[in-house]
Amino acid sequence: MSERANLDHGFWLWHAGLPLLLFGALAAVFELSDWDLILSDRFFDAARGGWYLKHSWWADGLIHRGGKYLVLATALGALGLWLGSYRWAELLRFRHGALFMVLCIALGTGLVAAGKATINRHCPWDYQRYGGKVPYVRLFESPVPGHKTGHGFPAGHASGGFALTGSYFLFRRRRPRLALLGLGAGLALGGVFGFGQLVRGAHFASHNLYSVILCWLVSLGLYAGGFSGRLHPPQAQGEAARPRGKIPAP
Known part of the structure; x- marks a missing residue:
């Protein structure tokens, strides 16, 4: 049975x-509650300098700046x-998986x-509630006119971690436990990145929801759209092993 044959209704139910x-x-x-404000309020204190963790060594230096290098190094x-x-x-068996992850990221x-x-x-x-100039509106409310365009949604930094959830599909058929580990690691890393930006005042918690679903759907689309039958070593598909040494480019 081909790998694409396994993309049945059960697959789409669980993965989409x-x-x-x-x-x-x-x-x-x-959207219907004040949880974004409640969570962000915990890290804003005008008496302590506003977003008092904005330039902290761990939120700014380690998670924000260091996280960028981690995702870049992975890509x-x-x-x-x-x-x-x-x-x-020797690297032939990693070809499709490596390209898949590059595209996911x-x-x-x-x-x-x-x-x-x-x-x-x-x-x-940027909002007046937190010392900015823009009146606060919910995500699906119209922005108040007369202010500069905002560039704070979705959560960009967290998307670097969430994009690594694509590693789930690398091992989905061959090593299910490792697939779940890759999924958990991508969600955890994106969550840590998102939390770092939350405490700095760069994003609301809800911004991360949209980043994670976008990254997941990208990985799912790539997998179902062309990679589902390729993410296995040639031997697993009955192909003859190629000789060791240099391989001419196609």
Whole structure:
């Protein structure tokens, strides 16, 4: 049975239906309640200098700046692995998985960045409630005219971590436990990134929901759209093993 044959209604129920249902429920909770404000209020104190953790060593230095380098190193490592597979036969079995992760990171973070550039929503620190100049509005309310365009939604930094949830699909068929570990690691890293930006006043908690669902749908789309039958070593698909040594580029 081919890998694509396994993408039945059960697959779509668990990998698309359930995540979208959970996302919709959580997004509705945040939109209909004040949880964004309640959570952000905990880290804003005018008497202590506003967002008193904005320039902390761990939120700014470790999570914000260091996190960028971690995701960049992961993407470059996967890119190097993919390119190297055209030269060294030892890397051939990593070719499709490496390209898959490169695309998950590039497209996931790219879509979120495009949203930040085009959707007029501000960071918490831009709102009057937190010392800024823009009147606060909920996500689905019209922004108050007369103010500069906001570039604070969705959560860009967290998307770098959430994009790594694509690693789930690398091992989904062959090593289910490792697949779940990859999923958990991507969610945890994106959550840590999101929390770091929350305490700095850069994003509301709900901004991370939209980043994680975008990154997940990108990974799902790539997997179902062309990678589902490729994310296995050639031997697993009955292909003859190629000789060791250099491999000419196609």
